[in-house]
Amino acid sequence: DAVSLALPHGVHLEWCLRALSVGKPVLCEKPLALSSEDARRITAAAREAGVPFMEAMKARFTPAAREVMREASVGVVGRVRSVEASLCNDALQHFRDSNSSYIFDSVQGGTLLDCGIYCASWLEALLPGAIALESVDVATVPARGCDDGGATVDAYVGARLKLGGVPALLECAMDRAKPRRCEIVGERGRIVVEDLHRPQAATVLVAGEEPRRIDAPYVVDDFFGELEHFNRMVRTGTAEAPVMPHGASVRCAQILDAVRAGFPRAR
Secondary structure, eight states: OOEEEOSOGGGHHHHHHHHHHTTOOEEEESSOOSSHHHHHHHHHHHHHHTSOEEEEOGGGGSHHHHHHHHHHHTTTTOSEEEEEEEEEOBOHHHHHHHTOHHHHOTTTOSHIIIIIHHHHHHHHHHOOSOEEEEEEEEEEEEOTTOTTTOOEEEEEEEEEEEETTEEEEEEEESBSOOOOEEEEEESSEEEEEESTTSOOEEEEEETTSOOEEEEOOOSSSTTHHHHHHHHHHHHHTOOSOSSSOHHHHHHHHHHHHHHHHTSSSOO
C-alpha cells in the first residue's frame, strides 16, 4: 500500500524516486535528503506522481507541538523576536560502539543531519522568510575508518542565523549533553518546549502572569501522530500534508545547507 523509508540518509533520494516512479505513497524518515537540491528533486517527483508523500518529522505531529504552534501563531507571547532550538546528547561512545553509518559516514553522517534537522524543523515552522547564516561553531570527530586524521564528521554544531530577519540558534551535538529544548521569545514573554524532538510539555511565561504549563502527552507514542496522519493521507489520496508540506521539507534542508556552508571545511 505504501513505503515507509527508514534507510540511511544517503540513499533516501534513490529510493524515494524509485518508489514514487511506480506510484507508491512514501513516508520518508528525516532528514529527507542530504541537500535542498535533492529535497527539491524528491518533492518534484512526488508532485508529478500525484501520490501521498511526507517527510516523517514526528515532533510536528505531537499534541504538544501542535498546541505550542497554535499559541505562538495567535500571539500569546507577542511577536516572535528570537527562537533557540537545541538538541544535544552525550552519546558519542554509544554511537562509536554501534559504528553507526547514520553518524560516522563521511558523506551522510554527522549530528547536523541526524539531530539538527529537528531544530531546523522548529525554526522553519516558526520563522518564515529568507535564511542567512551569521556564525557557526563546529567540533568534529573522525569519520568511520579515518582515525588517522582523514575525513571527519560534525559532533557539535552551534549556528547563529537569521530567518526573515529574526535571530535564531540551531544547536545540536552527540558529544555533550545540554537541555534539549526550543525557546520561543516574544515581545511579551516566552514559550519553552521540553524535549523538542519528542515534546510532551512546555511552559508559557508571559509578563505579569503566572507561569502556565502545557501538558500534552502522546497519543500512544511519539510516532503515532505522524503515522496516523500519513495513513489518513493514503486512505483519502491526499498528496501533501499541511502539517509537513513539501515546501517545509525543502526549507528545512535549505537551513541545514546554510549551516553546512559555514563549516570550516567542506564535508
